Structure formats: C-alpha cells, structure tokens
Amino acid sequence: MSRSRTRRGILAAVAAVALLTITAGPATASPAPSAPPAKGAEVTRIEEQVARDLARSLADADWRARLRAGADAGTAQLGPLASGSAAPAARDLAAGVAAADRRIAAAKGLGADLGPLLQVQLADPAMRAALDAGVAPLVAAATADDHARTITAYDTAGRSHLLATGKVPDRPVYLVDLDSARTTAAGLRVLGAELARQGIDLPVARPAAPAAAAAGWWATKVDAVEVKDDEEPWFKGDAEMFALVTGFGLDGKVRVDPVDMPYLNNDGTVYRPNQILVNWSNYKYNLADVVLMEDDGDTNYQALATAIAAVLLTIADQGAYIPLVNAVLSAVPASWWTDDPDYVDSWYTLARTSSGRLDGAAANGWLSVSPYFVEQF
Known part of the structure; x- marks a missing residue:
C-alpha cells in the first residue's frame, strides 16, 4: 500500500524523555559492553x-x-x-x-x-x-x-x-x-530468543495460564491507540510497530516481552485492537513500562537484543519497582537515532489497575487501556 494512503512510519523526538522519580529511584546502569555493530543502512x-x-x-x-x-x-x-x-x-x-x-x-x-x-x-x-x-x-x-x-x-x-x-x-x-510485516514478526522471534540467550529470562511465547489455583490471569488490554504525525508522504515505505514491555519477572530478574502491533498503519487514526499488552502473571510487581518502536527497515534485531541485554542485566531487583524505559532507550545504538528513529513513544509505570487514556512520555501517541481477566478453561 502506498504511503500516501498508509503511513506506518512515525517521526518521534527522543531528545528529552524525563525520568520518573519514585521512592526507589530511577533505574541506573553502568556503561554497556560494546555490542556487535548493527549493519547501519x-x-x-x-x-x-x-x-x-x-x-x-x-x-x-x-x-x-x-x-x-x-x-x-x-x-x-x-x-x-x-x-x-x-x-x-x-x-x-x-x-x-x-x-x-x-x-x-x-x-x-x-x-x-x-x-x-x-x-x-x-x-x-x-x-x-x-x-x-x-x-x-x-x-x-x-x-x-x-x-x-x-x-x-x-x-x-x-x-x-x-x-x-x-x-x-x-x-x-x-x-x-x-515486506515489513514479515520481517518484524520474524524479528520479534529473534529478539525474544536472543534476549533469553543473553540472560534475560524471556519465554518466546507467553504461558497459556498461570497457576491453576488462579483460574486465569489478569492482563492489561489496549482498547484504543493512536500515534501522531502531521505528514503522510508518498515516498515512505512500510514500517511495522512493536512494543517492548519491561519489568521484573517472578524470579526478580528483568524481563522484556515483545508485542507485535502490525495494525498501527496510519498516523492520526484511532485503532481499537482489544489486544493484550501485558500478562501480569509474568511480573513480580504490579507495574511495568512500555516502549513503542518501529522497524524502519534497517533494524537489526540481534544487535538490538544484545544491546538491551547488556544494559538490563546490570539492573538488580531492589525490592521495589524500578522504571526501565530509560535503560532500554540508552541501550539503543546511537546510529539508530538519525533520520527516522526507531523510537516512537513510551509509557512509565503502567499498573495492573490502569484504565482510560494514557498519553506517552514523548507526546507522540496515546493508549486507552483497561484491566482484563483471562479465564482459564
């Protein structure tokens, strides 16, 4: 589909994403070891x-x-x-x-x-x-x-x-x-497997249900979502969006769950996907962060996973929730912030009880969410 009709790329400024101050303090990380360089352009x-x-x-x-x-x-x-x-x-x-x-x-x-x-x-x-x-x-x-x-x-x-x-x-x-729908779906599989190999405890597929005693699990569902941009240029190619949901797993280690969002086709359009974004049975705390990104063509998923893991593995559970958005963004190779950035927006401290409209930290999009109980049959 033409970019005059379908605009999948999003121009997002990342110059100043503010740290959210909480009692436990923001996440900090020592400088990451050098990751294998991405292939650039x-x-x-x-x-x-x-x-x-x-x-x-x-x-x-x-x-x-x-x-x-x-x-x-x-x-x-x-x-x-x-x-x-x-x-x-x-x-x-x-x-x-x-x-x-x-x-x-x-x-x-x-x-x-x-x-x-x-x-x-x-x-x-x-x-x-x-x-x-x-x-x-x-x-x-x-x-x-x-x-x-x-x-x-x-x-x-x-x-x-x-x-x-x-x-x-x-x-x-x-x-x-x-064919960015195909490359992004494959890339998220690679991202999950590589994060697990690097030491981020991440199953490639979410478990179907938590402990049987719970008879189901709580989730956060995306009721509506919109990303913003003022242009729909004819020369743009297709791009696919995905979210990285981050928090601490039940074992106290940082975890990252990639969530494909291929329906985000047009900027300035409200989508109502009813998509599960967070499976709270996977998380130790009642809070998580969301980073929305896009594959603009040159994204190297193995390099992205290596870079993210190198930073997140330096963050230890301090017994309270620590926001991880800034750690994820600091891990992204600097070369990816030129021209059309892969970063779209981010949401800090999404809670299991969160509901209604949540504006992104970069003011480039919003989510409307609601708690949703997935029953076990």
Missing part, C-alpha cells in the same frame, strides 16, 4: 541497488506489462513476480532479487528461510492514469527518512532523477520496499 543500500536493477529491466515491454498487472492490486512480492515472468529481463532480475532477499535477512539478523522480502508498489494510485497513457515509469527505493527533501529514482537506462518529496510526481514511480 545496509538494507537501504540493497533496496537502492534493486530499484536501479528493476528500472533497467523495465526496458522490456513484456516485463513492464507484467509488473503493471502485478502491482495494480496493491503491493506485490518482487521476487515471485519476476521469476514468474517469461521475459529474459525479468529472469535476470529474479536472481538478483533472491540474493538481495538473503542479504537483507542477514543484515537484519534474521534467519535465511524467510522467503521473499522485497516488494514493489505504485507510489500513488493516481499514477495509473500516466501508465495508461504510456508514460515510462521510474523506480525508487522507499525511504525511511521523514526529513528527505528529495529521493532518487531511476529510469530504464539506469539514469538517476531527483524527485521532490513535497508533492506527488506527475511521472509514475514504483517503490521498492520491504
């Missing part, structure tokens, strides 16, 4: 190369028509679309796209068996009229940078064209982007 570079190769391949009229048919319905997986075409240009492209998919999986710290990751879409539905009129399309890699004033697109000769981001181009543009 490796995914972006791969997408740029594929966009250039796709543009050149569209000199083949048959393949260009096939791409048009595949992308007319919305977003299409680029690799299968190319490999299913009989056009020589498409077959050559398919091999390069398959290799790019594998490189992206490696750059994001994911397994090699995810299948097709790159997808293609028309940047705006209004561009179909120009395609009908025979206007040759350009191809660009969707960018995660909200501040970009121009993006680079390529024509069938491989020449670059700078396109202003302030308005939808008159010429049709195909965007190459990630």
